[in-house]
Amino acid sequence: MVVRARARLRLRSICLHVSPVRQAVSEGPTILEHRDSLPGRPAKDFGEVEVAIIGGGLAAIVLAVKLLDAGITNFAIFEKGSDLGGTWHWNRYPGCACDVSSYAYLPYLQRLGTVPATKFVGSPAIRAHLLNIVETFGIRAHAVLGTKVLSADYSDDGGAAGPLWTLRTDRGDTCAARFLVNALGFLSTPRLPDVAGLSSFRGMWRHTSHWQDGDLEKCRGKTIAVVGTGSSAVQIAPELAGVAKRLLVIQRTPAWVDRRGDGPTDETTRHRLLNDVDAMGIRQELIDGNDLFNRKISSDSSNQRARAAITRIIRGTVRDPAVAAALTPDYPVGCKRQCVADTYYPMFNRENVTLVAGTGGVEEITETGFRLKDGSEHAVDVLVLATGFDAFTGAFRTFDVRGRGGRLLTDEWAGGPRCLYGMHAGPTFPNMVCLLGPQSPGIIINVTEVVHRQTDHLLEVLQHMRSKGCPRAEAVPESVKRYSDATNAVFPGSVFSQCNSWYNRPGSGADASHSSGQAQKPEEGGVEGWVGQFQDWRLQFTDGDIKYS
Numbered sequence: 001m002v003v004r005a006r007a008r009l010r011l012r013s014i015c016l017h018v019s020p021v022r023q024a025v026s027e028g029p030t031i032l033e034h035r036d037s038l039p040g041r042p043a044k045d046f047g048e049v050e051v052a053i054i055g056g057g058l059a060a061i062v063l064a065v066k067l068l069d070a071g072i073t074n075f076a077i078f079e080k081g082s083d084l085g086g087t088w089h090w091n092r093y094p095g096c097a098c099d100v101s102s103y104a105y106l107p108y109l110q111r112l113g114t115v116p117a118t119k120f121v122g123s124p125a126i127r128a129h130l131l132n133i134v135e136t137f138g139i140r141a142h143a144v145l146g147t148k149v150l151s152a153d154y155s156d157d158g159g160a161a162g163p164l165w166t167l168r169t170d171r172g173d174t175c176a177a178r179f180l181v182n183a184l185g186f187l188s189t190p191r192l193p194d195v196a197g198l199s200s201f202r203g204m205w206r207h208t209s210h211w212q213d214g215d216l217e218k219c220r221g222k223t224i225a226v227v228g229t230g231s232s233a234v235q236i237a238p239e240l241a242g243v244a245k246r247l248l249v250i251q252r253t254p255a256w257v258d259r260r261g262d263g264p265t266d267e268t269t270r271h272r273l274l275n276d277v278d279a280m281g282i283r284q285e286l287i288d289g290n291d292l293f294n295r296k297i298s299s300d301s302s303n304q305r306a307r308a309a310i311t312r313i314i315r316g317t318v319r320d321p322a323v324a325a326a327l328t329p330d331y332p333v334g335c336k337r338q339c340v341a342d343t344y345y346p347m348f349n350r351e352n353v354t355l356v357a358g359t360g361g362v363e364e365i366t367e368t369g370f371r372l373k374d375g376s377e378h379a380v381d382v383l384v385l386a387t388g389f390d391a392f393t394g395a396f397r398t399f400d401v402r403g404r405g406g407r408l409l410t411d412e413w414a415g416g417p418r419c420l421y422g423m424h425a426g427p428t429f430p431n432m433v434c435l436l437g438p439q440s441p442g443i444i445i446n447v448t449e450v451v452h453r454q455t456d457h458l459l460e461v462l463q464h465m466r467s468k469g470c471p472r473a474e475a476v477p478e479s480v481k482r483y484s485d486a487t488n489a490v491f492p493g494s495v496f497s498q499c500n501s502w503y504n505r506p507g508s509g510a511d512a513s514h515s516s517g518q519a520q521k522p523e524e525g526g527v528e529g530w531v532g533q534f535q536d537w538r539l540q541f542t543d544g545d546i547k548y549s
């Protein structure tokens with residue numbers, strides 16, 4: 001409390017440096033749900049596919065390669081964007097990059113024979129890599145682009161071949177599928193600040209995930225506010241500072257921003273990545289990265305050391321002690337998702353950058369700017385909303401998934417999602433999985449690793465159905481409950497529960513149930529422990545957790 005009060009006092013004076021000038025910009029507010037356009041086409045009946053995949057990001061691309069490897073070629077990927085790539089198709093803001101090592105993040109490096117130029121590659125390079133996979137493996141032929149699925153309905157009565165899902169799209173298409181895969185992405189539904197007035201703002205505004213090519217030039221010489229201080233803000237703000245007349249960083253809660261430590265890929269790493277993936281290559285990167293992070297946050301004393309280390313970085317970088325104090329969080333490292341950046345703290349030494357903190361955040365957006373909770377008003381030309389995503393379940397609210405008896409998945413999860421290993425929603429939703437769904441351990445375990453494990457599992461389910469001649473697979477309710485209860489029990493005691501973030505969805509509480517806590521506990525063995533648990537489960541799932549009929 002004392003720290004917060006002191007920071008608030010200091011920041012009142014910092015906040016006085018706010019430009020009262022608003023320069024006109026020609027562009028009005030842009031609707032959030034924009035879609036980069038593709039030419040219209042007549043509605044199509046896609047007939048029947050074995051697997052329909054909704055969402056065309058990294059998870060769908062990894063799965064597509066495995067389906068093709070397994071000889072399953074009758075599948076379709078429905079993607080609302082104009083191309084595949086998911087997160088990396090949409091997130092094009094300046095500075096956007098992967099905040100985990102690209103050696104561990106980029107799938108199929110060895111199969112493509114490519115190695116990233118640096119340890120942390122940017123969004124364009126990630127997008128290019130994913131599209132390289134798409135072209136190399138012929139995945140584009142399976143993609144239905146610029147097409148949003150509006151509904152997916154399950155029927156037990158799908159004819160002689162068994163149950164069937166029916167998909168309908170915003171282009172008027174229909175598609176019947178024996179198996180449905182929700183590869184929606186867990187950070188794909190943008191979250192606007194929960195305040196009134198955005199539609200009245202006369203300047204240009206963007207959510208970071210809907211940044212348009214050319215927007216940076218539009219920002220040149222303007223007064224800009226970045227709302228939020230999570231990973232997206234930490235990446236975009238320094239880039240905006242380089243072109244803005246004045247940049248206001250609207251901080252409600254500071255983030256712990258550790259060093260990034262980027263650098264070119266050396267020859268040893270290149271050799272290792274191309275030739276030694278399983279032994280000491282990518283997997284070792286993954287294990288080291290995750291375990292280092294886990295060790296940092298897993299005990300009070302290690303967390304104190306991590307806090308002290310980043311506090312030293314802040315104090316050693318930011319010249320104004322009041323600004324440095326305001327940038328220093330008062331909660332444990334890792335409670336909110338860890339940010340990494342080398343340009344964020346130095347940015348606050350620039351003359352044209354002002355930290356606006358200790359105000360309680362944005363309360364209302366006005367025609368000319370915004371009002372903060374402390375009552376101060378600020379005029380800006382451009383509002384950049386780095387306000388995050390409706391994590392995990394948000395994407396499931398953008399279309400209707402109806403299982404047995406027409407039951408909506410969102411109703412099934414109204415009291416909080418229950419999802420076995422982040423994949424199976426239970427017997428109301430047979431022949432359906434989520435990839436990186438709610439209760440996936442995708443918070444601190446590298447998402448690519450989770451996707452690989454989950455898609456391996458899905459392939460086993462599909463092959464089991466084929467070999468046993470069972471058209472239907474459904475998770476048994478006791479198994480879903482057991483997993484879900486165990487996951488929910490871990491979360492409250494973990495570091496993630498000690499502050500608000502997209503991990504626990506402030507305001508709703510309903511989704512405070514991700515299984516990362518399991519991987520975070522050293523006694524559970526970190527990432528390797530989780531992978532082992534998943535592996536063990538897969539070896540026995542045919543007898544217990546999944547019912548085939």
Ligand code: NAP
Nearest residue numbers: 097098099193228229230231232252253337361362387388
């Ligand atoms: P985020 O971490 O959820 O941050 C949202 C920010 O908006 C928070 O600082 C929040 O403040 C602030 N905010 C919300 N409403 C506000 C209001 N009314 N007034 C002032 N501030 C407000 O979102 P994100 O930065 O987009 O990151 C989300 C996740 O996406 C990351 O954690 C990361 O996993 C992923 N991501 C990854 C990369 C990458 O490099 N791979 C890049 C970007 C994002 P409070 O903290 O007070 O709520």
